[in-house]
Amino acid sequence: MRAGRGSGPSTGDGESGRRGRPADLGLRLRRLRQTAETRFPVIIRLTSHLIAVNLLDSATRLAAQAFLTAVPLLFMVAAFAPQSVREQILVSLEDVLGINGVADQQLKKVFDADPGSLRQSTGVVSGLMVLISATACSRAMQRLCQRAWRMPGAGTRIAAWRWPVWIAAWLAMLILQGPLRGGFGVGIWLGLPLLLVTEVGMWWWTQRLLLAARVPWAPLLPGALLTGAAVTALTLTAKLYVPAALNRSLDKYGSLGAVFTLLSWLISLCVVVAVGITAGAVVAREPAVSRRLGSPD
Template identity: 45%
Template sequence: MPIAGAARPLAGRVVQQLVRVTILDMATRLAAQAFLAVLPMLIAVASFCPRPVRDDLLHSVRLLLGTHGAALARVRELTEGGDTAAHSWGVSGVLVALLSATAFTRALQRLCERSWELPRSGVLYVVWRWPVWLLVWVVSLVAQGTLHRAFGAGPVIGYLLQLTVAVLMWWWTQHLLLAGRVPWLSLLPGAVLTGGGVVAYCAASGLWLPRTLRMSTERYGALGSVFTLLTWLIVFFTIVVFGVAVGRTLAQEEALRRRLDDLSR
């Protein structure tokens, strides 16, 4: 399915695609949903997990944000489980947090559908996909620490494992949320761009985020750390929107499309 105006240079089609999906608006919406809905769900789920799982989750968050110290200590306090956490959250509280987190998955689905210019799927057809995506994402997040250690094989292998899992996750994410309406191989360019981009961004975050968090907390208190985290999330999801949207444009390039068609035979 060719893009209208395919005779124009690739750069022009990429710009048109990013304007059409409203990259900054979509990235800000995803960042807000992640902060307001997914983070509370993650804290609620972690509160009921065994300590080894919570420790793996904490390590994964440190790798994701590239930070440590006071900010990570606050996350540890929030995710401490036991009877106190069970009493504070309760089963109903966890269920509400999970249901609220599906708002993020719905926003992610809208990004995929808008990028591929597809109509919205019927709610009854896709509703089960939202919690399934959240479940797989939580499992993959917990596994990040183990992948980074590469089972003792070294950081280089660990980085390659993280990159592979990220590409596979975003490949499957598009397929799931698009309800299988786009062939697998057509989704691969977007998965490579998104997976590679977010892994590189998380690795680079260690160069600036800890210092920025410390300075913003010293100047503005807890509010400063909130602003810093939201900024980090907006940039993160800008990379996600760029990868998914531009991946669609690249998948329609004649040379790449022929190569993908050859692979599918």
């Protein structure tokens, strides 16, 4: 009986000790967070903002919409665009992704096909439907920009015309990729700065356009710089892994394998875009930067 009575308090102390461990751990984590917020406020705000933007979900949706937009548009261009434009897009795609081998042969089949037969298979109505559905990619990008800047959606009457304009501008950017990278015949030493400046300019304009001019130009510059530099680096390194992965997927799994490879690369690209735009919005709202750029509250 004495032994039983003596064991009671020790059991209670063990239970209270076990209960105290989570409390101590929680207290340590709170202190660690407070220390991090004090020493690295920008990183903490960026991390919390990326979580609020729902980075992976936004990037995956954007990549899916971009893929569903790009493939039909390529067929539309092959059917209705002049021969010179078709050849230039083919050169740009080969240059951007480094496409060769089996993948290059499949791509050339589309652009070397008879435009008349392609027009008959697509038709004017199908072309209009493709253009209308292509605006889904614009809307996905617009939602990403609005989440990054914590802004409500713009009215349809204000934003609707901006969606096809954005798609047309990026299609023109794709056509010019080949000449830009080659420095319009001068060489890569001119092409690389031109490509970087053009990418920064396009992402600067993209935010201004899709945010319906509700944010001044200056605060949008950090996001444009970060996104333009990251996208340029990613597209320049695409030649190192996309061609081999694409040809390997085509050999093993056929067209479905190519879809998976391209979609994986697009998701990586859209993650970079989402991080760049969101980080730019966070940086632009830092007190020291905000005072100089006139960022909105």
